[in-house]
């Protein structure tokens with residue numbers, strides 16, 4: 001590939017000269033930010049710089065759960081976070097999902113309002129009825145909707161799973177097709193005249209008097225404003241951003257698969273769903289937090305074997321299946337379960353550390369970023 005210094009007048013004038021907003025990272029946050037900036041600045045020159053030939057972090061790797069909190073996740077959060085923060089986070093996730101649906105037509109991401117089920121194993125304690133009532137009251141205060149959570153006495157039997165004693169239904173959660181979402185965001189950016197440069201790693205950047213100077217693998221670029229949407233890969237700039245790898249496997253298609261909807265277990269550390277009659281199953285990071293604190297894509301025997309064990313023993317105990325392949329994505333976590341949306345200079349802002357909630361909050365984070373930088 002040729003460097004910027006060898007580009008023609010035409011190429012420079014259309015793509016490189018006079019950039020108003022450069023965004024690093026073409027994940028859900030980067031592309032949402034670009035689209036929100038376009039709404040605010042109809043004639044601005046906006047470019048997105050992505051180092052992969054596809055977005056290469058978490059946005060094309062996740063499980064596609066449009067979720068805001070399972071009962072066991074909320075129970076665990078209430079033990080480590082203040083009540084206010086827990087419910088602010090739920091509100092942020094619910095509002096973020098609405099923002100996402102406003103940005104991208106739900107049909108274009110194959111959104112299914114299928115609900116979710118939080119499974120309690122035979123060894124765990126059931127959640128008290130009063131706790132479910134409390135969750136319902138709190139969610140009603142945010143969404144106005146009654147009876148979001150309820151114990152579902154039929155689901156386990158219908159799904160033919162074993163080793164669980166209860167399933168708590170959340171009727172407001174759903175599922176999307178992650179690949180289609182990213183494709184739709186990409187298409188919207190192109191329709192809005194936003195340039196996305198793939199295979200364009202940003203090596204460094206520094207503030208100048210009137211803007212920002214970027215060093216990329218193809219040469220120097222200047223922009224009036226810079227938005228850094230690199231999530232886990234911002235760990236070299238931000239002390240409280242820690243990479244957190246998450247592994248997933250998918251089976252080959254299974255005939256007569258009796259599992260429908262999205263499922264969580266163990267406080268959200270495991271999750272599975274039916275996609276195109278395959279089981280997509282992810283999680284297990286809690287087995288090896290240290291080993292999974294990495295930006296290296298890959299899988300580990302420990303976690304893949306645990307996923308396989310759960311599939312064989314608990315989730316598909318009476319169904320023969322074959323694992324087709326596995327993958328991983330890199331999330332970002334830190335000392336708090338909330339994103340960093342922060343201006344480090346009058347012309348530079350970061351929108352990073354989405355945790356396991358970036359699908360839910362990514363579009364809102366993009367909106368917020370577009371406001372703080374301008």
Ligand SMILES: Cc1cc2nc3c(=O)[nH]c(=O)nc-3n(C[C@H](O)[C@H](O)[C@H](O)COP(=O)(O)OP(=O)(O)OC[C@H]3O[C@@H](n4cnc5c(N)ncnc54)[C@H](O)[C@@H]3O)c2cc1C
Nearest residue numbers: 025027028029051056057058059062065202329357358359
């Ligand atoms: C297995 C898994 C399951 C998940 N399940 C869910 C779920 O069900 N629901 C949910 O809400 N969230 C889920 N998440 C989390 C969610 O996917 C992330 O929070 C979200 O995708 C983060 O989006 P992002 O745009 O901030 O980051 P990313 O998608 O990581 O995008 C950052 C981009 O920046 C690019 N980049 C990095 N450095 C540079 C550089 N120097 N130059 C140029 N480009 C660069 C990367 O290539 C990448 O494309 C899951 C994540 C994983 C991995």
